[in-house]
Amino acid sequence: MTRRFVPALLLWLAFVAACIAVVSQTRFTADLSAFLPEAPTAEQRVLVEQLRDGMVSRLLLVGIEGGDAAQRAQLSRDLAGKLRADAAFGMVANGEPVHRERDHALLFTHRYVLSPAVSAERFTTTGLRQAIAESIDLLASPLGMLTKTLLPRDPTGELLQLLERLDGGARPAMQEGVWASRDGRRALLLAQTRASGSDLDGQQAAIASLRNAFAGEASKLPSGADLKLLVSGAAVFAVDSRATIESEVTRLALLSTAIIAALLLFIYRSPTALVLGLLPVVSGALAGIVAVSLGFGVMHGVTLGFGTTLIGEAVDYAIYLFVQSGPARGNEGRNAFWPTIRLGVMTSICGFGALMFSGFPGLAQLGLYSIAGLIVAALVTRYILPQLLPVGFAIRDVTPLGLRLQCVVVAAGRLRWILAGVAALSGALVFAQHDRVWNHELGALSPVPAEAQAVDAALRSDLGAPDLRYMIVVRAADADSALQRAESVSAQLQTLVDAGEIGGYESPSLYLPSQTRQLERRAALPDPRELGERLATATAGLPLPAERLAPFIDDISTARARAPLTRADLDGTSFAMAVDSLLLRQGEQWTALLPLRAPAAGAPAKEIDPAAVRRALDGAADASPMFIDMKGESGRLYASYLREAIMLSLAGVAAIVALLAVALRSPRRVVRVLLPLAAAVLTVVAGLMLSGVALTILHLVGLLLIVAVGSNYALFFDGPGGSGGPPPATLASMLFANLTTVAGFGVLAFSSVPVLQAIGGTVGPGALLALVFAAAFARTSSCPVPGTPAR
Amino acid sequence: MFKVASTRLLVAALLAAASVLHGPQAIAAEAWTVAQLMQALGKHRNGQATFSERKYLAVLDQPVESSGELRFQAPDRLEKITLKPRPESLVLEGNNLSVTRGKKQFNVRLSDYGEVAGFIDSIRATLAGDRNTLERTYALHLAGNAERWTLTLLPRDTRMAEVVTRINIAGTRGLLREIEILQADGDRSVMEIVAMGQAR
Numbered sequence A: 001m002t003r004r005f006v007p008a009l010l011l012w013l014a015f016v017a018a019c020i021a022v023v024s025q026t027r028f029t030a031d032l033s034a035f036l037p038e039a040p041t042a043e044q045r046v047l048v049e050q051l052r053d054g055m056v057s058r059l060l061l062v063g064i065e066g067g068d069a070a071q072r073a074q075l076s077r078d079l080a081g082k083l084r085a086d087a088a089f090g091m092v093a094n095g096e097p098v099h100r101e102r103d104h105a106l107l108f109t110h111r112y113v114l115s116p117a118v119s120a121e122r123f124t125t126t127g128l129r130q131a132i133a134e135s136i137d138l139l140a141s142p143l144g145m146l147t148k149t150l151l152p153r154d155p156t157g158e159l160l161q162l163l164e165r166l167d168g169g170a171r172p173a174m175q176e177g178v179w180a181s182r183d184g185r186r187a188l189l190l191a192q193t194r195a196s197g198s199d200l201d202g203q204q205a206a207i208a209s210l211r212n213a214f215a216g217e218a219s220k221l222p223s224g225a226d227l228k229l230l231v232s233g234a235a236v237f238a239v240d241s242r243a244t245i246e247s248e249v250t251r252l253a254l255l256s257t258a259i260i261a262a263l264l265l266f267i268y269r270s271p272t273a274l275v276l277g278l279l280p281v282v283s284g285a286l287a288g289i290v291a292v293s294l295g296f297g298v299m300h301g302v303t304l305g306f307g308t309t310l311i312g313e314a315v316d317y318a319i320y321l322f323v324q325s326g327p328a329r330g331n332e333g334r335n336a337f338w339p340t341i342r343l344g345v346m347t348s349i350c351g352f353g354a355l356m357f358s359g360f361p362g363l364a365q366l367g368l369y370s371i372a373g374l375i376v377a378a379l380v381t382r383y384i385l386p387q388l389l390p391v392g393f394a395i396r397d398v399t400p401l402g403l404r405l406q407c408v409v410v411a412a413g414r415l416r417w418i419l420a421g422v423a424a425l426s427g428a429l430v431f432a433q434h435d436r437v438w439n440h441e442l443g444a445l446s447p448v449p450a451e452a453q454a455v456d457a458a459l460r461s462d463l464g465a466p467d468l469r470y471m472i473v474v475r476a477a478d479a480d481s482a483l484q485r486a487e488s489v490s491a492q493l494q495t496l497v498d499a500g501e502i503g504g505y506e507s508p509s510l511y512l513p514s515q516t517r518q519l520e521r522r523a524a525l526p527d528p529r530e531l532g533e534r535l536a537t538a539t540a541g542l543p544l545p546a547e548r549l550a551p552f553i554d555d556i557s558t559a560r561a562r563a564p565l566t567r568a569d570l571d572g573t574s575f576a577m578a579v580d581s582l583l584l585r586q587g588e589q590w591t592a593l594l595p596l597r598a599p600a601a602g603a604p605a606k607e608i609d610p611a612a613v614r615r616a617l618d619g620a621a622d623a624s625p626m627f628i629d630m631k632g633e634s635g636r637l638y639a640s641y642l643r644e645a646i647m648l649s650l651a652g653v654a655a656i657v658a659l660l661a662v663a664l665r666s667p668r669r670v671v672r673v674l675l676p677l678a679a680a681v682l683t684v685v686a687g688l689m690l691s692g693v694a695l696t697i698l699h700l701v702g703l704l705l706i707v708a709v710g711s712n713y714a715l716f717f718d719g720p721g722g723s724g725g726p727p728p729a730t731l732a733s734m735l736f737a738n739l740t741t742v743a744g745f746g747v748l749a750f751s752s753v754p755v756l757q758a759i760g761g762t763v764g765p766g767a768l769l770a771l772v773f774a775a776a777f778a779r780t781s782s783c784p785v786p787g788t789p790a791r
Numbered sequence B: 001m002f003k004v005a006s007t008r009l010l011v012a013a014l015l016a017a018a019s020v021l022h023g024p025q026a027i028a029a030e031a032w033t034v035a036q037l038m039q040a041l042g043k044h045r046n047g048q049a050t051f052s053e054r055k056y057l058a059v060l061d062q063p064v065e066s067s068g069e070l071r072f073q074a075p076d077r078l079e080k081i082t083l084k085p086r087p088e089s090l091v092l093e094g095n096n097l098s099v100t101r102g103k104k105q106f107n108v109r110l111s112d113y114g115e116v117a118g119f120i121d122s123i124r125a126t127l128a129g130d131r132n133t134l135e136r137t138y139a140l141h142l143a144g145n146a147e148r149w150t151l152t153l154l155p156r157d158t159r160m161a162e163v164v165t166r167i168n169i170a171g172t173r174g175l176l177r178e179i180e181i182l183q184a185d186g187d188r189s190v191m192e193i194v195a196m197g198q199a200r
Helices: A003-025 A042-053 A069-084 A100-109 A125-140 A144-150 A158-166 A200-220 A234-268 A271-296 A301-305 A307-324 A331-357 A361-388 A399-414 A416-432 A450-463 A479-498 A515-523 A528-538 A546-561 A574-582 A610-623 A630-664 A667-690 A697-718 A728-748 A754-777 B002-021 B034-042 B114-128 B131-137
Strands: A027-029 A059-065 A089-093 A173-175 A178-180 A186-193 A228-232 A298-300 A470-476 A583-586 A589-597 A626-629 B046-056 B064-073 B077-084 B088-093 B096-101 B104-109 B138-145 B148-155 B164-172 B175-183 B188-195
Touching: A003 A271, A003 A361, A059 A069, A059 A200, A059 A234, A059 A450, A069 A089, A069 A173, A069 A178, A069 A186, A069 A200, A089 A574, A100 A158, A100 A574, A125 A144, A125 A528, A125 B046, A125 B064, A144 A158, A186 A200, A186 A450, A200 A228, A200 A234, A228 A234, A228 A450, A234 A271, A234 A301, A234 A307, A234 A450, A234 A728, A234 A754, A271 A298, A271 A307, A271 A361, A298 A301, A298 A361, A301 A361, A307 A331, A307 A361, A307 A697, A307 A728, A331 A361, A331 A630, A331 A697, A361 A697, A399 A416, A399 A728, A399 A754, A416 A667, A416 A754, A470 A479, A470 A610, A479 A515, A479 A583, A479 A589, A479 A610, A528 A546, A574 A583, A574 A589, A610 A626, A626 A630, A630 A667, A630 A697, A667 A697, A667 A754, A697 A728, A697 A754, A728 A754, B034 B131, B034 B138, B034 B148, B131 B138
Parallel strands: A027 A298
Antiparallel strands: A059 A186, A059 A228, A089 A186, A173 A178, A178 A186, A470 A589, A470 A626, A583 A589, B046 B064, B046 B188, B064 B077, B077 B088, B088 B096, B096 B104, B138 B148, B148 B164, B164 B175, B175 B188
């Protein structure tokens, strides 16, 4: 060890210590929010918040299968009872009328501030006569059975107004007194977790306690073992995905590390070399985590999973060092290959650097991680590693292998035109089908298995659970203003309901009108004496004499004195949960959500026409409503990030071209370096297309990696070896580097997590192709006579 | 509770009306038995009639009247189209009962109400001439002769009896003329039926 390198070594040790200190403080997350882009517009922010925290993410859909209907119903009741007593759950519904009595009592008590029909006109003589005559006519109908006994207290039919409005939604079928699927083979429950969608640990605990409660209650039944629990919903998906990603990342990282270590051990035949060879990778990974941690505050498990990215390329540096600086070469050999490596690292930085500007947090993190990691790994390889090599350090002599490889390269050169043809055909295919190259669906990244999605769809359809595709959002500084805005939007939505454009809508103001609206309605109620006089005139000639309406006058006079309804009054009714899930506090702002329901009638269910909704909303412009098409919005959002990522990648490619132009100072050499990379990328894309894969944003990352890794190969073939091509040691080191990359990424191709699989399936074959193309397109080299020691 | 009760009543009224829709049939007048009545009722697959109904309610001074058309189509579709005082259509098909009044539509699934499902099965059994099923829900009493008979249905189920005390169906041979429903609260309704013959 030379004395002048001691400072460098100390610096490195200090750096590693500092990294470890930062890493120990770093927060790691494994949820999917890395794939929810940072939303630039207000509508998109609401969407993302809704996905993370909203009622959708808190709803668990539960099915009970097996046994007979009576057993399922019994278990449904027992389970619901248990969950209702569990603080982890807000609302638990299974069709039992737990809230019905209190709901109806609340509606009836507060009907004059809740009913949309209440106005000053309704309580004039004419208005009263009309309303009462209508109620009498209704008695002729079978529906009159509902109102008959209430007529003396509610002759204007306000309760029916309210019930009609609330009963509009689709309800699940009933069997043995509880909800059941339409085919009658499952009992159904809905449970809402108190933990929000962003609190995955809380949701995980809630799901676990649901499963425990089921197992506990089922074991009490005589044939409980026959009964099976199904749980679905966004929370289940998120929790399961996290578990899958965590376990896959761990498993695959271990597996690829093991494969790479075995390969290196085989190549080096020296455990010391193996350990030393991993130093740049470990230093780079530490640096990457630190950079992401400092830059983003948290680090995603997925980003860490792509640390394989680094292992793939940074392991190469050590391989180049060990192999090419071989036994007798020392600094001379190192200096010979270093400029090429430096250019390769800079090329990779140009490629990954573009990702840092992505609005997709996962990609931006990946960009930063790779750059920091690569720079540190390269520096460690360059300045630290050579000093750590023991005196007389030597790995096995790879020259014979290198010589044989030179022959392979010559052979590959003969295939040049065939390979060029393959690349050209691939290019033609990609060009001809360029519309189909990209998958614009966000769902393509979803790690949820198709089977789980099918169960979810079945439960959702049987429960009539809202898919909340369309919703209107209004915001205000306080809850009551948000309710007022919801009311002015509701008025417009009602016109759409009347026109049949939408089936209906939800609004927190249906259950809890704004104070202003309630006071308006209360002010419309006449004083008892006045009302009595008006009733006498209004009921003349009707079969319902005014004397029989004394309870009505009493109720009105009580209603006039009653304080407006507040959120606290709703406790114990099913309206409490409805209001809480539709009226949200977000920081200093209150948000009211108004989900729309598609029209129910008609065999081919009519779709909601967004244009009609937007037109109607123009009438409530003062409430500044936002109309959100959740599915369309998330699709658009993803598509815009995909577009952005493609543009950034192209910018990265342009940067690489510029870099090569400056470094190589020869257009011909630039083309020679870029040609194999372009051929590899096109062939991989064509291969993916032919196997029916539409490319996602992660495939794009994979393509960038092919360019990053492959540029090293192309540069070596173009490098200082002269017209004879790279020397044998260089060839051997490239083969080793390639094998580790293909092994490291090949493993990912077998992952069940789509994002990992996409990267693996792209980079694995891509790296191999890049080497093959680079070799085939290289300038002619000669194949030495076997057995001759060449140098 | 009142909701279930009223639905039950609603279905009772509706289905009682269904039995009306069978066309006239010549049957020997002498010994008129439940078995013969069932056979006469069960033979027809569809029919159409006009109705006028009066409801006598304690809360009102005068009865409320309504009128319209009834249509039945085998095996399980029944429509009650009210024209006066306000247009309303009520369609029972299979397990679904839907009421359309003005722009509003209400849908009820019969199986949501266990007792009512038993009720509907028994009425369908009547139409099919399946006396055994019918007798599971009601005690049957037949009075009169083939030309002028009265079938009385008394609910066996106590929960049903809390709403409906008795249903009297009067008819001539396979043709129904009047359905009277007596409710537990003392209110009653009488529906008069005039058959229009077979539906097209």
